[in-house]
Amino acid sequence: MRASALAELGQASDGGELDAWRVKYLGRKGQLTAILRGLSSLPVEERRTVGAAANQLRGALEEQLQARTDELRNASSPKAERLDVTLPGRRGNRGGLHPVTQTIRDITDAFAAMGFQTVEGPDVEWEQYNFDALNIPPGHPARDMQDTFWLDAPESDANGSMLLKTQTSPMQIRMMEKTEPPIRIVSPGRCFRHEATDATHEWQFFQVEVLAVDEGISFADMKGTLYEFARRIFGPDRRVRFRVDFFPFVEPGAEMAIDCFRCGGDGCRTCSGSGWIEIMGAGMVHPKVLEGVGYDSEKYTGFAAGMGVERIAMLRHGIDDVRLFAAGDLRFLSQF
Ligand SMILES: [Zn+2]
Missing domain, CATH: 3.30.930.10 (Bira Bifunctional Protein; Domain 2)
Structure with a gap:
């Protein structure tokens, strides 16, 4: 689940896709939420390991979601630094003889x-x-x-x-x-x-x-x-x-x-x-x-x-x- 979630997050290119991704994995009926909900039906000895792993994964996915959100926002900002290689170069100030x-x-x-x-x-x-x-x-x-x-x-x-x-x-x-x-x-x-x-x-x-x-x-x-x-x-x-x-x-x-x-x-x-x-x-x-x-x-x-x-x-x-x-x-x- 971690591998496919991160791969899909990397493909998300706008707010709508990010939201769909969030619902799919972290939403109320999401895949990860389903695992966490199902913990109570597991044998006691497995509950602890699966629970810890699932919680760790949720933290990681939330963190990556935030990072990808920031990344897309910066890319669309007009202040973003972009390199336009077709622009003519800037002339430096050169001194001359008095x-x-x-x-x-x-x-x-x-x-x-x-x-x-x-x-x-x-x-x-x-x-x-x-x-x-x-x-x-x-x-x-x-x-x-x-x-x-x-x-x-x-x-x-x-x-x-x-x-x-x-x-x-x-x-x-x-x-x-x-x-x-x-x-x-x-x-x-x-x-x-x-x-x-x-x-x-x-x-x-x-x-x-x-x-x-x-x-x-x-x-x-x-x-x-x-x-x-x-x-x-x-x-x-x-x-x-x-x-x-x-x-x-x-x-x-x-x-x-x-x-x-x-x-x-x-x-x-x-x-x-x-x-x-x-x-x-x-x-x-x-x-x-x-x-x-x-x-x-x-x-x-x-x-x-x-x-x-x-x-x-x-x-x-x-x-x-x-x-x-x-x-x-x-x-x-x-x-x-
Ligand atoms: Zn004269």
């Missing part, structure tokens, strides 16, 4: 293609490397233009005090100190200035420094290299313009601009109506800087250039507020 990181890679790739090696320097720098060795001695007005985060160093030494680097130029000195020409490096890094923030200023930002030193490097080499860079980043039709500018560690110094890639030079908002967009400062390395690291400035010449990474990214993507880069807003970041 637009500043992408821009740094594009810049360093453009220079790498011209034989420049990428090197990185420390964020915490000595006064000597950030200023003095770059021909910016104490009291020089250029220091006032870079509101500096000075650090409480335990002891200032021959290199001066410590600070958060205000520019990537210290890496020029560090590379020249430890290597002999020829040098061709590009050095991206984070810079810090104690400035109020607005749409074009942040207190921390990225720069990329460029340095080439060798025998016989001329201003024409600088123009050719930077021109090629501009074409790689802003498109092969770009024209460039160099105008005199001042940076203490170069002589002569220049500001490089490209013709506006939005309006083609007619004048628009991106280029402030001038048709030109300034993208970096550059110049021939000052002889004092070369001599400061022990190079013979009669034998070696070189050029240096520096640019703001956020500015390049803003120009390329038409972004109008530098503060968006560090705001951590995925609605902005996920566009890149």
Whole structure:
């Protein structure tokens, strides 16, 4: 009876069939009930064994009935978990590179293609490397233009005090100190200035420094290299313009601009109506800087250039507020 009852229960597929099964075995006129009723007609010695077995079977059948009832109820519930293998898969959230990181890679790739090696320097720098060795001695007005985060160093030494680097130029000195020409490096890094923030200023930002030193490097080499860079980043039709500018560690110094890639030079908002967009400062390395690291400035010449990474990214993507880069807003970041 146990075997046939359990087999039939497994076949029951709805409430009506379960009820019929219950009546057949456990109901008032059911098969098991009939056995229990008939106990009194058995000899005394058999009554105990048969009674115990029948009661045990009744408990087991009631338990199985409940289990099968629950099973059928869950299967028909809308909440039931079902596997539909025809549904398309769910796309996971994948991260991407920050637009500043992408821009740094594009810049360093453009220079790498011209034989420049990428090197990185420390964020915490000595006064000597950030200023003095770059021909910016104490009291020089250029220091006032870079509101500096000075650090409480335990002891200032021959290199001066410590600070958060205000520019990537210290890496020029560090590379020249430890290597002999020829040098061709590009050095991206984070810079810090104690400035109020607005749409074009942040207190921390990225720069990329460029340095080439060798025998016989001329201003024409600088123009050719930077021109090629501009074409790689802003498109092969770009024209460039160099105008005199001042940076203490170069002589002569220049500001490089490209013709506006939005309006083609007619004048628009991106280029402030001038048709030109300034993208970096550059110049021939000052002889004092070369001599400061022990190079013979009669034998070696070189050029240096520096640019703001956020500015390049803003120009390329038409972004109008530098503060968006560090705001951590995925609605902005996920566009890149
Ligand atoms: Zn324009």
